[in-house]
Amino acid sequence: MATETGLNVAVVGATGAVGQQMLRTLExxxxxxxxxxxxxxxxxxxxxxxxxGEEIVIQEATPDSxxxxxLALFSAGGSISKALAPEAVKRGAIVVDNTSxxxxxxxxxxxxxxxxxxxxxxxxxxxxxxxxxxxxMVVALEPIRKKYGMKxxxxxxxxxxxxxxxxxxxxxxxxxxxILDGKEFTPEILPCGSDEKHYQIAFNAIPQIDKFQDNGxxxxxxxxxxxxxKIMNMPELQVAATCVRIPVETGHSESLFIEVENSGLTVSExxxxxxxxxxxxxxxxPENQIYPMAVNCVNKNDVFVGRIRQDLDNEKxxxxxxxxxxxxxxxxxxxxxxxESLVKLGLLK
Amino acid sequence: MATETGLNVAVVGATGAVGQQMLRTLExxxxxxxxxxxxxxxxxxxxxxxxxGEEIVIQEATPDSxxxxxLALFSAGGSISKALAPEAVKRGAIVVDNTSxxxxxxxxxxxxxxxxxxxxxxxxxxxxxxxxxxxxMVVALEPIRKKYGMKxxxxxxxxxxxxxxxxxxxxxxxxxxxILDGKEFTPEILPCGSDEKHYQIAFNAIPQIDKFQDNGxxxxxxxxxxxxxKIMNMPELQVAATCVRIPVETGHSESLFIEVENSGLTVSExxxxxxxxxxxxxxxxPENQIYPMAVNCVNKNDVFVGRIRQDLDNEKxxxxxxxxxxxxxxxxxxxxxxxESLVKLGLLK
Numbered sequence: 001m002a003t004e005t006g007l008n009v010a011v012v013g014a015t016g017a018v019g020q021q022m023l024r025t026l027e028x029x030x031x032x033x034x035x036x037x038x039x040x041x042x043x044x045x046x047x048x049x050x051x052x053g054e055e056i057v058i059q060e061a062t063p064d065s066x067x068x069x070x071l072a073l074f075s076a077g078g079s080i081s082k083a084l085a086p087e088a089v090k091r092g093a094i095v096v097d098n099t100s101x102x103x104x105x106x107x108x109x110x111x112x113x114x115x116x117x118x119x120x121x122x123x124x125x126x127x128x129x130x131x132x133x134x135x136x137m138v139v140a141l142e143p144i145r146k147k148y149g150m151k152x153x154x155x156x157x158x159x160x161x162x163x164x165x166x167x168x169x170x171x172x173x174x175x176x177x178x179i180l181d182g183k184e185f186t187p188e189i190l191p192c193g194s195d196e197k198h199y200q201i202a203f204n205a206i207p208q209i210d211k212f213q214d215n216g217x218x219x220x221x222x223x224x225x226x227x228x229x230k231i232m233n234m235p236e237l238q239v240a241a242t243c244v245r246i247p248v249e250t251g252h253s254e255s256l257f258i259e260v261e262n263s264g265l266t267v268s269e270x271x272x273x274x275x276x277x278x279x280x281x282x283x284x285x286p287e288n289q290i291y292p293m294a295v296n297c298v299n300k301n302d303v304f305v306g307r308i309r310q311d312l313d314n315e316k317x318x319x320x321x322x323x324x325x326x327x328x329x330x331x332x333x334x335x336x337x338x339x340e341s342l343v344k345l346g347l348l349k
Numbered sequence: 350m351a352t353e354t355g356l357n358v359a360v361v362g363a364t365g366a367v368g369q370q371m372l373r374t375l376e377x378x379x380x381x382x383x384x385x386x387x388x389x390x391x392x393x394x395x396x397x398x399x400x401x402g403e404e405i406v407i408q409e410a411t412p413d414s415x416x417x418x419x420l421a422l423f424s425a426g427g428s429i430s431k432a433l434a435p436e437a438v439k440r441g442a443i444v445v446d447n448t449s450x451x452x453x454x455x456x457x458x459x460x461x462x463x464x465x466x467x468x469x470x471x472x473x474x475x476x477x478x479x480x481x482x483x484x485x486m487v488v489a490l491e492p493i494r495k496k497y498g499m500k501x502x503x504x505x506x507x508x509x510x511x512x513x514x515x516x517x518x519x520x521x522x523x524x525x526x527x528i529l530d531g532k533e534f535t536p537e538i539l540p541c542g543s544d545e546k547h548y549q550i551a552f553n554a555i556p557q558i559d560k561f562q563d564n565g566x567x568x569x570x571x572x573x574x575x576x577x578x579k580i581m582n583m584p585e586l587q588v589a590a591t592c593v594r595i596p597v598e599t600g601h602s603e604s605l606f607i608e609v610e611n612s613g614l615t616v617s618e619x620x621x622x623x624x625x626x627x628x629x630x631x632x633x634x635p636e637n638q639i640y641p642m643a644v645n646c647v648n649k650n651d652v653f654v655g656r657i658r659q660d661l662d663n664e665k666x667x668x669x670x671x672x673x674x675x676x677x678x679x680x681x682x683x684x685x686x687x688x689e690s691l692v693k694l695g696l697l698k
C-alpha cells in the first residue's frame with residue numbers, strides 16, 4: 001500500500017497487542033512501504049485491519065506468504081517464528097523477530113538501536129528484538145556504561161499486564177469489576193498462559209512472569225539476565241532480576257541498583273548524561289514530585305528515567321527508576337526502529 | 350470490659366485502618382483487659398465501636414484520658430503521639446506507639462519481638478512499633494543473620510494502599526471504577542496526603558511513599574534504612590530501599606537482595622532455617638507455582654517468604670520475595686505482640 005518507492009513488508013501476528021501497535025508505529029513513522037501484507041494464524045485470517053486509511057484483509061501465514069517480501073516483522077509467538085522465519089529468509093526477506101525464539105542464537109544479532117545498532121551489519125537474515133523489560137533497562141544503562149563502565153545490575157520489575165497479551169488485559173478488567181461488585185471470578189490466564197495454575201492479578205502482585213527454570217529464576221528473569229549481557233556485549237556483567245506482574249495495563253516500571261566500574265560518577269553528572277542520551281527522557285525532580293510513572297508513558301516511544309540516587313554505602317552504587325511503554329519501546333517501536341536502522345545502514349533496499 | 354483480672358488499656362486512633370485491626374487483634378488474642386478505653390480526635394469522638402460484643406463510645410483523647418491506664422496503644426498520627434504519649438507515660442502508662450514520632454529516639458526501644466524482644470527491658474515508658482515495610486523485612490532477615498551474618502540489603506517494595514489509610518483505599522476504589530466506566534476523576538490523597546501533588550494510583554505504580562528528603566530518598570525509604578539498622582542493632586549494615594505504591598488494597602510485597610557475611614549458605618539451608626523461624630511461613634515451591642502473594646496474606650499475622658534464589662554471580666548473595674499484611678504484622682499485630690511480650694517479661698502488670 002501507500003508509497004510507490006518503498007519496501008515490500010509483511011507483519012506476522014498483526015491482530016495481537018504488539019502487532020496492532022506495530023501497524024500504528026509504521027504509520028506514524030511513515031515507514032517507506034510499497035506493499036503491506038498482514039499475516040496471522042488461520043484463526044484470525046479473513047479479519048480486516050486499517051493501515052493509512054486502507055483496509056487490508058489478513059491472510060493466513062504460510063511459507064509462500066513471504067514470496068517477494070523484503071522485510072518481515074514477526075510477533076506471533078515463538079513457535080510461529082521458529083516455523084516461518086527461516087522460510088521468510090529463504091525467500092529473501094530480512095526478519096525482525098519480536099519473540100524469544102532466536103534471541104540467544106549466537107548467529108542472530110539482538111538489537112536495541114541506541115545500544116548496538118552496528119550489530120545489524122552481522123545479520124544472517126534474522127534479527128531479534130529483545131524482551132520488553134530488557135530493552136528499556138539497557139537504553140538507560142548504556143550512556144552510563146559508556147563513560148563509567150558497568151559491574152553489577154540488580155533489577156526488580158513492576159510489569160504491566162499488556163505484556164501478556166490482549167486477553168490478559170481483558171482478564172484484569174473483568175476481575176477488577178468483579179471484585180468491586182463483590183462477584184466471583186476464576187483466573188484463567190495470568191501469571192502465564194502456558195503454566196498450570198492461574199492467579200488473581202487485580203489488586204495483587206504476582207512474582208512470576210513466564211515459567212520457572214531449574215535454578216529458581218523464571219524464564220523472564222533469565223531473559224533479562226542473558227539478553228542484557230548479549231546486547232551490551234558484556235558476558236562478565238553481573239545481572240540479577242526479579243520479575244513481578246502488577247495490575248497496570250501498559251507501562252513497565254523497573255527499580256534498578258547498578259554498580260559502575262569507575263569512581264567519580266555523581267548524581268548530577270548521571271542526570272546530565274541521561275538527559276542527553278538517545279531515547280531517554282529524564283524525569284527527576286523530587287522537590288516537585290516529578291518522576292516517571294507507568295500511566296504517563298503510554299503511547300510514547302521514550303524510556304523515562306528518574307529517582308536517581310547515589311547508594312548511601314557505596315560511592316559506585318546508584319539507584320534508578322525506569323519506565324517505558326512495553327508495547328512500544330518494549331516491542332513495536334524497537335522493531336520499527338531496527339527496520340529504520342536497516343534502511344539507514346543500507347542493509348535493506 | 351471483659352476479664353476481672355487484666356489491664357487497663359487505651360487505644361488511641363481506634364477508628365483508623367490500623368486502630369480497627371488493633372481491636373480485632375486484641376479480641377482474637379484474648380489479651381487480658383479489665384478496662385478498655387477508645388480514644389480519638391475530637392472529630393471521631395462520640396462514635397461507637399464494638400469489642401467482644403460490647404459497644405464502647407469513643408472519647409476525645411486528652412492528657413487526663415490516661416489516668417489509671419497501664420497500656421496505651423497509639424496509632425493516630427505522629428503529632429498526636431508527640432503531644433499525648435508523654436502525658437500517658439507521666440500518668441504511669443506504658444505506650445506502644447505505631448507512628449514514626451519516637452522510632453529513632455535513642456531512648457526508645459524499636460521492637461519486633463522475633464528480632465529484639467529483650468530491648469523492651471530498656472524502655473523508659475515509650476516503645477516504638479517500626480514502619481510496616483521494615484517489620485516484615487527484619488522478620489525474614491533475622492534467622493539468616495543469626496547464623497550467616499548480614500552485610501548488605503537492597504529492597505524494592507510493592508506497597509499496598511491501606512498503608513496510607515482508609516481514605517486512600519476509598520480513593521483507589523473510586524478511581525478504579527471511574528477508569529473502568531470511562532469517567533473523569535481527580536486524585537486527592539496519594540502518593541502522600543501531606544505533599545503537594547496527587548497522582549492516580551489505580552492501574553499505576555507510584556515511586557513515592559511519604560515526602561522526599563534532601564538526599565533524594567523518600568522518608569519511607571529512610572525509615573526502612575535507619576529502622577532496620579536500629580532493630581538489628583547493626584549500624585554498619587548496608588541498607589538501600591526503593592519504596593513504591595501499587596494498586597493493592599492490603600499486603601506489602603518486597604523484592605530483596607541480601608549479601609551475607611559468611612560463606613557456605615545454600616538455598617536449601619535458607620529454606621530450612623526460614624521454615625522453622627518464628628513468625629515466618631515459607632511458601633517456596635516454584636515447580637508448583639507456590640510463592641507468597643499479597644491477596645493470600647490478608648488477615649494473617651505471619652510473614653510469608655518465597656522465591657529464594659542464590660545470586661548467579663555472588664555465592665553470598667540471595668534473592669527473596671517477602672509478603673505480609675501491612676495492617677497486622679506491619680502494625681496492629683506487632684503492637685499487640687509487643688504488649689504480650691511486655692506481659693510475658695513481667696514489665697506490665
